[in-house]
Amino acid sequence: MEFKDYYSALGVEPKAGEDEIRKAYRRLARKYHPDVSQEADAEARMREVNEAWDVLGNKEKRAAYDALAERVKSGAGAASGGPGGFQPPPGWDAGFEFHRGPDGGPADHADFSEFFSSLFGAAERREAARRNFRARGEDHHAAIEVPLEFALSGGEREIQLRAMELDSQGQPEWVTRTLRVNIPRGVRPGQYIRLAGQGLPGHGGEPAGDLYLEVRIAPHPLYRVDGRDLLMTLPVTPSEAALGAEVEVPLPGGGTGAVRVPPNARPGLKLRLKERGLGGHLYLVLELALPPADSDAARAAYEQLAQATAGFDPRRQLQAGARAS
């Protein structure tokens, strides 16, 4: 386990004031916002930034972290097993108390690093147990990405969740839970699957919280998800589009189907295959693919087409537009 430098994660000096740290956090939270960031690792960076803020934005945690960092720097305390071999010394947090802020608890820290959990996980658990002598466990959130085919068929999926829990002696330990979840067929991105009683454990005999899994669907080479519907680009030749044709298309979930392209079909036309989506339909969006004029026969055919359609001017709109301006 690496010792994490939370100050460099936020790009501030260790002597930075509260305001400066808050500003740095907000700037980075904007920078790595999933809707704004162009960077591929935005989600991972955001996790780091959130984790650093959780510690440095809280006076008590920051003081404890600073004291630990000081001990690590002076070489005292931390049982180090070489680079990356950091282990917090026993009782490192003695004398510090961590109070849960209004907006963050163990459930928010589920995807923080092992470093964070080993420092603060146990303390958070104890704090929660003390504060809420009898309280239902917190709800827990995670995301699950499934292939499109899986979303269409539904079925069993294994997910692993890792959390710091207290054993019967009140000592922290890592618990890896493997959940076998029966995913209903037809789940869509943005939907939440609720697993009752699979969240964080309750206190004082109260029930555990629930686990919510946010569904994500892995990008598919052929199909795109649009709400309940699926869309696929269907390339057709000019002659197929003009004359109409029956073409074979791969169907989501396996197999193929025959689709009739109507005569005089235009690019962008959507053909609907009923009930082949995620509770909706499959739409085939027509796209023209031009056969290359790479042989005498093909060139002759194009010339013949040009002669036969001499009255057709694809740029008539342009001329009308130019006159109007």
Added chain:
Amino acid sequence: MSPSSSSSGRTTAVTVTHCTVVGASDPLAAAELARACGATLEWVAELAASGILDAPAARPVQEWRFGSTELQRALEARRLQRDFDVNLDAAALILDLQQELRRLRAALALRG
């Protein structure tokens, strides 16, 4: 099955037979939505008053029901409050813009 890290730990395996998709047939009550967001019933009422959540204002909070879209919006609103201290009216606007951005991006992706 193995722990994903070098540190020692316990592993447990659980088969979950019962799970539901949050939606029309298995909606969340207002209290459940609040709990899922680590918030209170009053906060859910504030979200409804600011238009972040679509709820029948004339009915008591206990009768409100929410689907996945509302859960996503509520979680996002909570994140905005926590990260930027935004007030709920600004959060409502940000969420609407975000939704529009995602819709447009999806439409753009469909055009290749």
